[in-house]
Amino acid sequence: MVSNSVKTGQEIFANPFSLPSSFVWDNYxxxxxxxxxxxxxKNSVLVTAVSVFLVLAVSSAAAFALARYRFTGNTFLYxxxxxxxxxxxxxxxxxxxxxxxxxxLLDTYASLILTYTASAIPFAVFILTGFFKALPxxxxxxxxxxxxxxxxxYYQIMLPLVRPALATVAIFxxxxxxxxxxxxLVFISSDHLKTVPLGMTNFFGQYQTDWNYLFAGLTLATLPxxxxxxxxxxxxxxxxxxxxxxx
Amino acid sequence: xxxxxxVFIIPALIIYTVFVVYPFLVSFRLSLYDWKGLGPMVYVxxxxxxxxxxxxxxxxxxxxxxxxxxxxxxxxxxxxxxxGLVLAIILSRRIRGSAIFQAVYFLPVTLSLVVVGYLWxxxxxxxxxxxxxxxxxxxxxxxxxxxxxxxxTALLTIILVNxxxxxxxxxxxxxxxxxxxPxxxxxxxxxxxxxxxxxARHITVPLILPSITMVTIMTxxxxxxxxxxxxxxxxxxxxxxxxxxxLGTFFYRTAFGxxxxxxxxxxxxxxxxxxxxxxxxxVSYAWLQIxxxxxxxx
Numbered sequence: 001m002v003s004n005s006v007k008t009g010q011e012i013f014a015n016p017f018s019l020p021s022s023f024v025w026d027n028y029x030x031x032x033x034x035x036x037x038x039x040x041x042k043n044s045v046l047v048t049a050v051s052v053f054l055v056l057a058v059s060s061a062a063a064f065a066l067a068r069y070r071f072t073g074n075t076f077l078y079x080x081x082x083x084x085x086x087x088x089x090x091x092x093x094x095x096x097x098x099x100x101x102x103x104x105l106l107d108t109y110a111s112l113i114l115t116y117t118a119s120a121i122p123f124a125v126f127i128l129t130g131f132f133k134a135l136p137x138x139x140x141x142x143x144x145x146x147x148x149x150x151x152x153x154y155y156q157i158m159l160p161l162v163r164p165a166l167a168t169v170a171i172f173x174x175x176x177x178x179x180x181x182x183x184x185l186v187f188i189s190s191d192h193l194k195t196v197p198l199g200m201t202n203f204f205g206q207y208q209t210d211w212n213y214l215f216a217g218l219t220l221a222t223l224p225x226x227x228x229x230x231x232x233x234x235x236x237x238x239x240x241x242x243x244x245x246x247x
Numbered sequence: 248x249x250x251x252x253x254v255f256i257i258p259a260l261i262i263y264t265v266f267v268v269y270p271f272l273v274s275f276r277l278s279l280y281d282w283k284g285l286g287p288m289v290y291v292x293x294x295x296x297x298x299x300x301x302x303x304x305x306x307x308x309x310x311x312x313x314x315x316x317x318x319x320x321x322x323x324x325x326x327x328x329x330x331g332l333v334l335a336i337i338l339s340r341r342i343r344g345s346a347i348f349q350a351v352y353f354l355p356v357t358l359s360l361v362v363v364g365y366l367w368x369x370x371x372x373x374x375x376x377x378x379x380x381x382x383x384x385x386x387x388x389x390x391x392x393x394x395x396x397x398x399x400t401a402l403l404t405i406i407l408v409n410x411x412x413x414x415x416x417x418x419x420x421x422x423x424x425x426x427x428x429p430x431x432x433x434x435x436x437x438x439x440x441x442x443x444x445x446x447a448r449h450i451t452v453p454l455i456l457p458s459i460t461m462v463t464i465m466t467x468x469x470x471x472x473x474x475x476x477x478x479x480x481x482x483x484x485x486x487x488x489x490x491x492x493x494l495g496t497f498f499y500r501t502a503f504g505x506x507x508x509x510x511x512x513x514x515x516x517x518x519x520x521x522x523x524x525x526x527x528x529x530v531s532y533a534w535l536q537i538x539x540x541x542x543x544x545x
Contacts, residue, residue, distance in 0.1 A: 118266030
């Protein structure tokens with residue numbers, strides 16, 4: 001794929017396996033600016049980063065409250081959040097589509113961000129509640145004696161302690177959001193708002209395909225997750241299989 | 248409820264309720280209406296479901312897609328999870344380089360299905376794709392064919408590409424639970440003279456049954472919801488001649504219409520979604536109950 005990405009269209013047909021006879025970096029230039037890959041990348045980065053941040057923020061707060069306080073409705077709320085693990089978001093996509101239309105959010109970043117955030121909450125609450133529950137009570141008592149209020153206990157004491165769980169949730173959501181294709185396909189119609197997976201479909205025309213550009217596009221689309229994976233494959237694997245193994 | 252508890256919980260609760268739970272419930276209500284998205288909503292009771300199961304061409308396409316989903320599930324189970332299990336048993340022996348193998352097998356899981364779909368479409372290209380070229384080089388030129396264009400091979404090809412991508416997932420889940428089995432079990436079996444096959448069959452598999460259940464259910468849910476891979480490799484019509492059509496593409500067509508501008512019907516689409524959800528729910532629940540009886544403790 002990478003070697004074909006620097007060939008001309010004709011050379012790919014003639015010698016798909018050979019190393020390129022000369023490097024046609026223009027393929028990347030074309031894909032990057034004219035085929036607006038840079039815009040898709042910007043959209044993907046923005047949507048993924050904001051969604052992951054929002055999920056971590058709201059879910060960790062909710063998980064903290066569910067794990068550390070006793071109040072009426074605690075178990076009910078926990079199960080209510082967990083039931084979302086069962087609901088495939090795709091099957092609710094039609095009402096979601098109508099809802100976004102009524103809120104005037106169709107074809108905006110917000111439609112993607114809100115959907116990704118909401119659908120990631122059940123898993124995040126599930127993982128984080130487990131971790132918060134495992135922390136010793138004494139930490140809380142000590143902090144209270146020192147005059148911390150509840151918000152500071154959450155933010156300054158407990159949150160740093162569950163950092164590994166936050167990383168797990170972040171990686172899991174990063175991969176899911178970054179690679180998602182279905183939700184942008186339904187919500188986004190303007191070309192300049194498309195994310196990378198959706199934008200890729202532009203390179204793949206129904207009747208004729210410019211293979212050299214497609215190869216360059218595929219290489220670029222793969223790079224971000226690939227680099228992350230190479231640097232932290234252990235955490236990646238842990239993040240993506242979390243929840244599937246007991247404990 | 249005290250104020251700080253509410254402050255902690257309410258943001259997540261609102262986002263989750265409005266954008267996950269509410270749409271989901273509305274799906275059920277919407278499935279009872281005939282509605283093109285614009286214009287009036289007509290209450291039709293269970294009419295959409297009757298239409299789905301009995302009226303041509305909807306019932307043909309529905310059962311055709313459903314059949315493909317079931318094939319998708321069965322073949323994926325056999326290829327991906329069986330290979331995953333065998334590889335997990337081999338890698339659990341702490342052979343040299345096992346960490347590298349794990350990383351390599353897992354790598355495709357992190358890729359976008361769209362990227363995987365396109366890459367394989369290129370490799371399977373009948374004219375100059377890698378797959379046919381390799382077949383020619385090793386003297387199996389008679390086997391070359393337009394893999395994705397032939398109705399007899401298209402579905403199987405897509406299933407195998409999908410299995411290739413996800414292989415690393417069951418592998419790692421199985422590996423993690425195999426590593427949780429105490430060594431004494433194996434030592435005792437070896438002293439008793441059990442063969443590797445017997446050990447796998449009577450010790451490893453029964454003890455990791457919970458993981459197998461988990462992976463089976465996830466595979467079922469995943470294959471029932473298959474969409475991206477078919478969409479990128481064969482398009483929204485499940486080409487050629489609907490031979491790769493699955494419930495996901497069928498659902499998308501009925502709800503949002505086809506690429507040629509045939510209007511979709513949001514009410515009818517919701518009915519398809521409801522049927523898909525109920526099938527997933529019932530089968531997962533039944534499978535859970537069946538395997539629970541066979542679980543072994545240690």
